[in-house]
Amino acid sequence: MDFSAINPVLLIASLMVAATPIMLAAIGELVVEKAGVLNLGVEGMMIVGAVAGFVTAFETGSPILGFIMAAIGGALLSLVFAFLTQFVLANQVASGLALTLFGLGLSALIGQDYVGVKPPPTPKVNFGALADIPVIGPILFGHDLVVYLGLGIVAGTWAFLKYSRAGLILKAVGENHDAAHALGYKVVRVRILAIMFGGACAGLGGAFISLIRVPQWTEGMTAGAGWIALALVVFASWKPWRVLIGAYLYGGITVLQLNAQAAGARIPVEYLSMSPYLITILVLVFMSADRSRAPAALGKIFHASN
Amino acid sequence: MTEPLLKITGLTKAYPGVVANDDVSFAIQPGEIHALLGENGAGKSTLVKMVYGLVKPDSGQMELHGIGYEPVNPSAARQLGVAMVFQHFSLFDALSVAENIALGMENPPSPRELSGRIRDVSEEYGLPLEPHQIVGDLSAGERQRVEIIRCLLQNPKLLIMDEPTSVLTPQEVEILFKTLRQLKEEGTSILYISHKLEEIRSLCDHATILRLGRNVGECVPAETTARDMAEMMVGSALHTPERKDEPTGEVLLELSDLTAASPNPFGTTLKGVGFAVRAGEILGIGGVAGNGQDELLATISGETRVTSGTITLRGQPIGHLGPNARRSLGVLAAPEERLGHAAAPAMSLTENALLSGAIREGLLTRGFINWRGSRRFAQRIIDAFDVRTPGTETSAQALSGGNLQKFVIGREILQRPDVLVVNQPTWGVDASAAAAIRQALLDLAAGGAAVVVISQDLDELMEISNRFAALNEGRLSDVRDTAGLTVDQIGLMMGGAHDMEVAHVH
Numbered sequence: 123m124d125f126s127a128i129n130p131v132l133l134i135a136s137l138m139v140a141a142t143p144i145m146l147a148a149i150g151e152l153v154v155e156k157a158g159v160l161n162l163g164v165e166g167m168m169i170v171g172a173v174a175g176f177v178t179a180f181e182t183g184s185p186i187l188g189f190i191m192a193a194i195g196g197a198l199l200s201l202v203f204a205f206l207t208q209f210v211l212a213n214q215v216a217s218g219l220a221l222t223l224f225g226l227g228l229s230a231l232i233g234q235d236y237v238g239v240k241p242p243p244t245p246k247v248n249f250g251a252l253a254d255i256p257v258i259g260p261i262l263f264g265h266d267l268v269v270y271l272g273l274g275i276v277a278g279t280w281a282f283l284k285y286s287r288a289g290l291i292l293k294a295v296g297e298n299h300d301a302a303h304a305l306g307y308k309v310v311r312v313r314i315l316a317i318m319f320g321g322a323c324a325g326l327g328g329a330f331i332s333l334i335r336v337p338q339w340t341e342g343m344t345a346g347a348g349w350i351a352l353a354l355v356v357f358a359s360w361k362p363w364r365v366l367i368g369a370y371l372y373g374g375i376t377v378l379q380l381n382a383q384a385a386g387a388r389i390p391v392e393y394l395s396m397s398p399y400l401i402t403i404l405v406l407v408f409m410s411a412d413r414s415r416a417p418a419a420l421g422k423i424f425h426a427s428n
Numbered sequence: 429m430t431e432p433l434l435k436i437t438g439l440t441k442a443y444p445g446v447v448a449n450d451d452v453s454f455a456i457q458p459g460e461i462h463a464l465l466g467e468n469g470a471g472k473s474t475l476v477k478m479v480y481g482l483v484k485p486d487s488g489q490m491e492l493h494g495i496g497y498e499p500v501n502p503s504a505a506r507q508l509g510v511a512m513v514f515q516h517f518s519l520f521d522a523l524s525v526a527e528n529i530a531l532g533m534e535n536p537p538s539p540r541e542l543s544g545r546i547r548d549v550s551e552e553y554g555l556p557l558e559p560h561q562i563v564g565d566l567s568a569g570e571r572q573r574v575e576i577i578r579c580l581l582q583n584p585k586l587l588i589m590d591e592p593t594s595v596l597t598p599q600e601v602e603i604l605f606k607t608l609r610q611l612k613e614e615g616t617s618i619l620y621i622s623h624k625l626e627e628i629r630s631l632c633d634h635a636t637i638l639r640l641g642r643n644v645g646e647c648v649p650a651e652t653t654a655r656d657m658a659e660m661m662v663g664s665a666l667h668t669p670e671r672k673d674e675p676t677g678e679v680l681l682e683l684s685d686l687t688a689a690s691p692n693p694f695g696t697t698l699k700g701v702g703f704a705v706r707a708g709e710i711l712g713i714g715g716v717a718g719n720g721q722d723e724l725l726a727t728i729s730g731e732t733r734v735t736s737g738t739i740t741l742r743g744q745p746i747g748h749l750g751p752n753a754r755r756s757l758g759v760l761a762a763p764e765e766r767l768g769h770a771a772a773p774a775m776s777l778t779e780n781a782l783l784s785g786a787i788r789e790g791l792l793t794r795g796f797i798n799w800r801g802s803r804r805f806a807q808r809i810i811d812a813f814d815v816r817t818p819g820t821e822t823s824a825q826a827l828s829g830g831n832l833q834k835f836v837i838g839r840e841i842l843q844r845p846d847v848l849v850v851n852q853p854t855w856g857v858d859a860s861a862a863a864a865i866r867q868a869l870l871d872l873a874a875g876g877a878a879v880v881v882i883s884q885d886l887d888e889l890m891e892i893s894n895r896f897a898a899l900n901e902g903r904l905s906d907v908r909d910t911a912g913l914t915v916d917q918i919g920l921m922m923g924g925a926h927d928m929e930v931a932h933v934h
Contacts, residue, residue: 287536294520294531301518304482305532306502418521 128381133374134261139335141373142272143168143327143344147351148358148365149276150323155355156283157316158296158419162218163203164324165348166225171196171325172332173229176241176339179329185244189268189329196325197318199225204317208310211423226342236339244268244334268330273366275323280362292316296417299424309424324348350399357406360416364409372402431494433458433617434479434586439488441474448474451488452643454636456586461608461618463628463649466638467661467858472621475638476588479619480512481505492586506534511579512588513572521564525574528563532578549580553607564694568716569600576607587611588619593627597716598886598919605631623661623859624887625654639663662859677707678742680878681728681759681847686738686747688727696720696902698727703897703907705847705878710869712893712910713882715922720902721851721882722764728849728880729761730754741847755787758846762836764855764882766829770836773825777817780824781806781839788843805842813838814864830857837865841872848872849880854888866892886918898922 147164154161174195179188203221206212247270249263283289295302295312303309331347332339350372358364379394387394432455441449448471456462466472477483479490481499490497492508499505502512519528526543530536537545543559550557555573563574572592579587589608593601608618608631622628628635629649637645637660645660682704689697698720705711715721726732727739730751739747741757749757763769771780782791782802789805791798806820813834817827824832837853853869854862870892873879882899883889889896890910897907898921905921 287530290523290527290531293523297520297522298518301514301520302531304502304514304518306481306506307531415522 128378128385131257131260133377133381135264137370137373137377138261138265138269139373140376141369142269143330143335144347144351144354144372145276145366145369146268146272146327146330147324147348148354148369149272149279149362150320150327151351152355152358152360152362152365153279153283153292153323154316154320155420156296156360156417157292157313158299158417158422158424159207159313159317160214160218160421161200161203161221161317161320162215162352163200163221163225163348164320164351165344165346166222167196167199167321167324168225168328168331168344168348168351169229169342170199170225171328172344173233173236173328173339174325175329176332177232177236179241179333180236180239183242185242185333186267188241188333189326192325192329193322194325196321196323196328198321199228200317200321200324201314203321204314207423208313208317211425214421214423222348230341233339233341237341238338241333241337241339243337266334268326268334271326272330276362276366283362293417296419299419299422303424303426309426313424324351327351350402353403354406356416357403357409359409364406367409368402368406371405372398375401430457432456432491433460433493434497434619435491435494436479437489437491439475439478439490440486441471441478441483442486447641449478449485449638450641452638452641453488454643454646456617456619457634458585458617459612459615460634461612461620461632463632463635464619464621464638465623465625465628465635465657465661467623470638470661471641472638473590474641476512476590476619476621479505479586480510480588503534506532506582506584509583509585510588511582511584511586512590513575513579513592514590519563519571519574521562523563524559525557525561525563525566526559528574529559529578529581533581545581546577549577553577553580553610554603555607568718569596572596572604580611584616586617586619588621590621591623592620593622593624597922598915601627625649625657628657629654637661658859677709677876677878679704680707680742681705681880682740682743683728684738684740686727686734688723688732688734690720690723691726691732692722695723698723699902701899701902701904703904705880707846707876707878708873709895710873710879710881710893711907712889712896713880713899713904714884714886714889714896714918715899717884719899721899723902724899725761725763725849725851725882728759728847729763730759752787755784755843758788758844760784760788760840760843760845760848762840762848762850762853764851766832766836767825771824771832774823776806776821776823777810777815777827777835778803778806778820780835781809781820784839785843809835809838809842812842813868830861833857834861834865837868841868845872845877847878847880849882851882852884853881854883854885862888886915896921 147168151161151164171192175188175192178191179185203217206217207214244266246264247267253259253263283293291307292312295307295309299309328344331344336343354365354368358368375398379397383391383394435455437453439449439452452475464472474483478485481502481504526539526546529546530542536542546557546559555577557573557577563571592604596604612618620632632649635647635649636643639661684702686701687699696719703711727734730749733750734747736745736748741759746754746757767773782797785805786792791801803820809815810817815835816831837850840848853865869879869881881889881893893910895907896910896913898905900922
């Protein structure tokens, strides 16, 4: 096996790409869970975003429109979940699982005619001379807009939760919805907005897979990324920067094991393929050993009667 | 007579099946502490929720400063100068004191300015608080200070307090009263909800009494005896439990130097707890909630297992045994949390009777359930303890708190325990049901059982227990005879005032 074939600069650049879909989905789910809602439908919203983005980009020729539609598609699907859990007061776990199954089926239906075609290429952001700096250039200045957008959303979410009043209200709703209601905050409205934000982020993450990372449409192409994103939120202890670290760790090991396979490592491929999941979860388990804990009202149903 | 601050006329609110408030009228004067008195379920909470804009009345009017007052939500009420301190604290454990306070304000200033104002107000009213502390780490008294300061920062004209003293030590109550009197001097009116009559007599200028949603009378508390007020509340003469003579039976349950970590990460570790209870005796254990009460019950019931010799029954070690083994030996328990701990909420009364009574009542045959016997057992509990329920197949959560409490306590008593430990046996239970439960505990002890009653209600413990001890941060005070204990002594046993300072005005 020949590890010298692995170029560290390319490795870091491509791990950022590999990490972006689950990072987007996870940061959206983090906001949802901070508001006290457990939406297990991330996988379903991702795949619907993937197909919505792919179809739009293919039909209009504009990947930007594709990403916008992906976010809208994910948010629309999440509204189904919002309706079930916030108005009909259905169980969140069951509704989330149903959402995933529904999303997988719906996306397969929509995408039937788009198997095997190529989407328009997404242009990279042009940083001019910056991209030519050795090492730093390819790592920092050679990506698509969505990679930077993802980083921006993580930073924005962190600042929103830490510094803004709206973020404080969101945390309060997730911590104790009865108390938040007693203080006059609109629990259901806050939660619906959070759920829609989660849906939009998951949709973006899905479209990143179908438009940039792969890029093509295949049924079920998110292949469990939504579930990894869910696990990431928990093991990141509901902290935005840890979601970023976890996602990059996962992306890094994914890319590394692909490189190792290409370099002919004498380890069965199956072990290599499972390594990103195992290692990410192991590391995050150790990281989450501090005192932080889940939002206290996570997964509980709110009804304003009391 | 001056114009009243708040005038309520004919306020009515009905929920499906119950009329919570029926044509209630009264008025609060400026600078008055007005008591709202009534049993659980009398409609006090619904009434103040209407004043605070959380619930809309079906009919009736409210006037604030002589102007029509119809708050659409709490924020509208706050803007008009009405603030409320809740019975079950409306706080967010994971957030800091300052964040909690900011959430209760309409237009909070910047975090730095807010911290400064919190320090100013807490100093002015003698309520020390550190703005950056996480609320989850605070004691009950400190949490209440957070709520009070949250209200005071908005300069309220009317402050509503819903059972504020139920979680405080006697010293903390004194300090709270000083703060409230200081507010009154400054012209703030206070609507004070409670069912503790002595408190109301010492604090309040005027009282309105509610019974079953109706306004049944008014009085000046200082000029009315507690017994008269209680009878207005209940609507009938009160029955006081009778206590028998001092017990001299053998020691049944003994704990010696028991140390046990709490299974709950926010719980309290028991440290060197030791006491002995004789047959026929009731040992009362007081203390502010969260000082090891749940943990103590769990170690006696067997939920938490400890070194075998630290707990003995008639001298035999039982510390290593689990709950079922202890049940078969006659050690039974009724924990505090009715829904979810003492009873499974969604299961029927029959199933709940079976869950705890299976062993001692012989309701299992080779692993199969004897449903007929279980139903009979449930029916016996319902009959003996006057549990108001449509039948044995009603789910536990459908019962009112008081009825379920009678069921839960009755279920253990009917299993003829040798040792019974109960936590908060009459919490949230109305006065007549509470008297019935206390009498049942006294009768059980008179029949030769050793009873441990853990409670926040000191009056209750003084009434029924022979000896008294208090838990403070997982340590148990000395055990003393109840007769002759003074409030000050009890306060010291409970660990004093939790670093509260007496209000000082500069």
